[in-house]
Amino acid sequence: MVPTRREFLGAGAAIAAALHAPLVHAAGDDVLKVGLIGCGGRGTGAAEQALNADPNVKLVAMGDAFPDRLQSSLKVLSKSHPEKIDVKEENCFVGFDAYKGVIAASDVVLLCEPPHFRPAHLKAAVDAGKHVFAEKPVAVDAPGVRSVLASCEEAKKKSLSVVSGLCLRYSTGFREMMKRVHGGEIGEVVALQANDYRGGRWSRPRKPEWSDMTWHMRNWYNFTWLSGDFNVEQHVHYLDVCAWAMKDQYPVRAIGMGGRQVLSEPEYGNIYDHFSIVYEYASGAKMFSNTRQHKNCKTDMSAVAIGSKGRALISEGRLTISGEKPWEHQGKDKNIYQVEHDEFFASIRSGKPINNGEYMSKSSLMAIMGRMAAYTGQQIGWEQALNSKEDLTPSKYDWELAIEMPPVATPGVTKFF
16 A cells, blocks of 8 residues: 655765754744645644644645645634744645645644545655654554554654644543553553444535545545544544553454444445444453444443552543542643644654654554454454555545445455455
8 A cells, every 4th residue: 555664774874863863943943844734624723733832833835635625724724823824825735646745845744634645644754854743543454554653663763753643642631540540550450441422423425526536535534445434533542542551552352343323324435333342452351442423322432441459430521540549630631632732843842752653553553453343243363453455545546536335344244354
């Protein structure tokens, strides 16, 4: 799907040092040029937070598949941060190759496009020596995960920051909770539960003038090849929280089920509207993961870690420990979306890069592994998932490409690759 990362061969100590040196932006009076790839709601929000994070930044380039989305985002940002917008017409890039122009014009790149494109865009940004904020998830299939892991290793060699959009890791309350869980206050973690029960989801019915590719791209959330499905695109947040509670240890196998019970109209593409996955760790601990996207039903987005000495409830609503050492988080956290950008830009200024590559890749893979188990009806192992040859990339990126409606996965029929 994505070419292997470029190997850097230093011809001597001076060249090696130059390759590994961070970009020179430590001085606060140096302007950091920011580029945005993916100008939807999340991309516009990420750009807002990037512009708030440092007094001397400018948005200089934007890219999106569609010109109307780019212009809509630019209008919003020009109104909220007029003094920090310097996006000239020649730095507005549209289409599948838009990312190339944005990366070339920027020092810092915000990757907020549909997840399918993230591995290739991350590789291009790191190859070009740019710092990256990458929204979650970072891939929709195993070849993409492998590419991201390689790119993040390259970023370490180049002293580049790679910050993940798994924003719960940037919450003061969640960080305090994890210190306590890792410190043994609930004992050994023996079971976890990750819930993501929410209402329906957005969709865009097809317009007569839209080609197959245009419809897929306009309606990206609802196609597995673009979003990875709900278990990957959104539930990755609380799967990542559970990985964090397990000290970034990942499960060795998964089995589960899912399907389409409510959201079955054509505009909902080929993804599921519910999943139930059981993940098992080498220690014997199990995680029970449940998701649902059904209107008029009870919502719950949370994780629970059950230990030998207590129980931790981990959610944006409440953070509590019950058992031998009861605790409850008090006070109000800062906006976690802003904090991740504040720390991202501070790392660039300080020359002390942050690299979230390991957990953002492996938590994305954990979500993909759960989808694989549900789609196929089989038990899927960690190494099996990581080494999967399933590549969701279309034959080419072409607006006139005819794409047959992808079938909805059928357990017991859909094969693992």
